[in-house]
Amino acid sequence: MADYPLIADHGLIGDLQTAALVATDGSVDWFCSPRFDSPSIFGALLDHTRGGHFRMRPTADIVTSKQLYFPDTAILVTRFMTEEGVGEVVDFMPVSASAAPTGRHRLVRILRCVRGQITFAVEIAPRFDYGRENHEAHLSDDGVVFRGPRTSLAVHLVREPGDERLAEGALDEEGDVHARATLTAGMVRGAVLETGATEARAVRAAEVQQLFDETVRFWKSWLRQSTYSGRWRETLHRSAITLKLMTYAPTGGLVAAPTAGLPEQVGGERNWDYRYTWVRDASFSVYSLLGLGFREEAAAFATWLRDRVQDQRADGAAPLQIMYRVDGSSDLSEEILEHWEGYRGSSPVRIGNGAADQLQLDIYGEAIDSVYFADRHGIQAGHPGWLKLVEVLNWLADNWDQPEEGIWETRGGRQDFTYGRLMCWVAFDRGIRLAASLGRPAPVDRWRQERDAVYNQIMEKGWSHERQAFVQHYRTDVLDASLLRMSNVGFVSPTDPMWDSTLRAMDGELVTDSLVYRYDPAASPDGLRGSEGTFSLCTFSYVDALARAGHLDKARVTFEKMLTYANHLGLYSEEIALTGEQIGNFPQAFTHLSLIDAALRLNKILDQATPTLRAQPLSTIPGRQPAMAAATAAGTAGEGAGAAATSRPTAAPGDPPAG
Incomplete structure (x- = not known):
């Protein structure tokens, strides 16, 4: 539709409390105030006639x-x-x-x-309150x-x-x-x-x-706080500025994106509100920002996370929601703006996010891993924070072995997702390490018992002998790109034959010309109609996994190709369509976080690489189609955050990850 500029034809500006999108035609198409998650003042991005705009352009x-x-x-x-x-x-x-x-x-x-x-x-x-206020x-x-x-x-x-x-x-x-x-x-x-x-x-x-x-x-x-001087420096700095623009300064919370309702498929129903702080995304920001030298932002998130844990309920419910409003409040009731047509006719337009109350067990591993990583960089939790962390891990010890909605926020029913179990293993493992390094009191014997039980369960039920790969959940043989983090977090060695086989299987099924799908939804229904594109954060996670496994030439080519999909300002949305068009909410924090992490990892390994290491090939497995057809690339609901890589060297299970 000619009245809608491409999603990628926008730049982002902001003041660390809210933000606006400005199109190449000089129109402010999206602006909410006074916060990221406030009602819109200009919303032409989601309805060009009723959304409102502020345009300046030559006659x-x-x-x-x-x-x-x-x-x-x-x-x-x-x-x-x-x-x-x-x-x-x-x-x-x-x-x-x-x-x-x-x-x-x-x-x-x-x-x-x-x-x-x-x-x-x-x-x-202007059109106040999403066009509902005269x-x-x-x-x-x-x-x-x-x-x-x-x-x-x-x-x-x-x-x-x-x-x-x-x-x-x-x-x-x-x-x-x-x-x-x-x-x-x-x-x-x-x-x-x-x-x-x-x-x-x-x-x-x-x-x-x-x-x-x-x-x-x-x-x-x-x-100027950045300490990074390696390859792709300007690209990483632009991503860092973009992440800073999406940080709500009063609380330190990072929104997943400053937009709502931009579709994962033009004309489809996968249109979600991302103007909130996901525990997962914000946790990963600690790795990226500390990796570039931005300590203040990492410390601010540690405070934000501490405050959320202190707000936990005492009724036995999960101690954390998966997401919060930027001020830390937990009411994200979802509603549909029936009077808006949606970007290029993509309805419904949703505000609020009904996935907020889902059970996603992986967030505990991501949160505690970020605490562990921050601790190794001199940002330590105080005594009250430690007591809350112990409470969280004790709750997890009682609750990790149950079905959940998973990282992709599916609306097709709970499953025993392998990635969720993986991150439970990380939570216990990092808690044990923190207790030992800090000399803090904790029931480490129980945590160790639960950690080992998770490990054994994943090896028994998360591994498919038929596929010779780790799979999405225990009742399927579907592959899932979230598992690209398995070597990153130290669950498997990057040279383990089981991991090499998993990488080869993903390369044969989820990868298309270096771009990576989350999974094959035709084989794993997620409760929603329509399709989606490749997930950009998964592509950057693939780069990280390749680099760790020694496939440096392939990792670098994949990374360089991915840079060509940025818009004219170096910004990325959530996904890339078959045409190369950016789709989904824009710009997406998780994509920029995973870009930074992949670049940090790749730059470091390239500096250390020998010619032999650089030459290792990555073959594909026979018997599967080379990549999912775009027509079957259906996705799932929700925030869409995924397998971002960290900038830490990999450690095998039982060895402390290097900081």
Whole structure:
């Protein structure tokens, strides 16, 4: 549908409490305030007629438009080339010095004529509360104020003395503003959108220049904390900035994506709200951010996780939900926006997430492994935090051996998922190691007994002699890309024949031209209709697994190919369709986390590699189709987070992973 730009045709800006997507045509298509998980103000991404937008673009025919980030920042520049001149829209959100939550957020949009003369058409059409709240608009010489029953928004004009005011005719019957601004070379105008404000005021060009300079200093100062100097440095830094943009500063929670409802298949029903903090994703962020040198963010998540565990119920229920709102609250009731058509007709559009109450046992391994990893980097839990960790592991000792929904948040019934059991093994193993290294009191004999029971169960029931591979759950022979983490966490050696056989089986069935599907849903129904693309985080996990197993040439080629699927700004959504189009929520944190981890691992092993190691081949197994056909690539519900790799060297079971 021509009215919808591609998902990948967007850039992300934000202020560490909320974010906006700006398309290459100069339109703000998605913006929620005051938080990531608040109702939308602009939502054209999910309904181009009823969603609302804030568009700035030339009136003349555009020869071409380009987007770039101002180097080492989250400031987005959209450039328009026309026959009359060259113009720019510079978009950013100033970052407050305080991490306290606030209802006031500013989105700065600077119009600049670079060459010749250019006239910009400006359309401001907010739709509060996902388009469910009506508004009134009030014009003044200095801008416009939009007011709804619960929402207010001021747009301050960037103007100089003598500029024309907005004409009364700029306001249409819908309460939207339409205006034009003609600029010659060197002129700067624009607007500053401010949520929660009730009056508009004039803003001088010097003031927005100061905001620009302060925002540049913030991002460059933050990025200077990075200690990474290896291969693909700019790519990793862009992923780090993207992850920072998706972190809610007041709590340290990392949202899975800043968007909701973007489809895993255009026209399909797999449309989920990702604007929440998953325990799994946020746990993996510790590896990635510490691997690059960003200690403050890793410590902030440790605090976030401690607070969630302290909130646990005393009624015997699971001590952790799989996800929370950015403020740590647990109400994520799911509803459908019946009045929105969805991206390119992909309905239903869901807000909230009904998977929040699912039982997913793997989150305990991921959370405790991140605590262990942080501890080895000098970020230690205090006594109250240790007591809560003991409570969590004692609960897990009583509850690990039961069916669950699994990492992919299936809605087709619980199973004994091998990945869930694997991460239970990790939880007990890391708890034992922490107790020993810190000298803390704990029932380690019981934990050791449960750890060994999990190990033996996986080897007995999670291994398929017919497939000669570890499989998705105990009642199937379906392969699952989440298990690419088995060597990463030290459950098997990367040179173990059972692991080599599993890798070869995955290569023959789940991999297509280096891209990796989660699993074959035709053989493992997940309770939903439709198909999906390859999962980008699984592809990066595949790179990590290949590198650890010594298949360096294949790992590097796979990684380099995957880099070609990024959008023009280096951003990734959740999945890649058969056409190479990015689909799913955008940008996705887990994809960028797994990119960083794969690059860290691959860079380190390449530096240490010998010619013999680099030459090891990876063959495929006979008797299976080379890769799943796209038509059978159906997926599952939910958050879609998966098998991200860590930056730790692998250890065999019984040996402590190197930090």
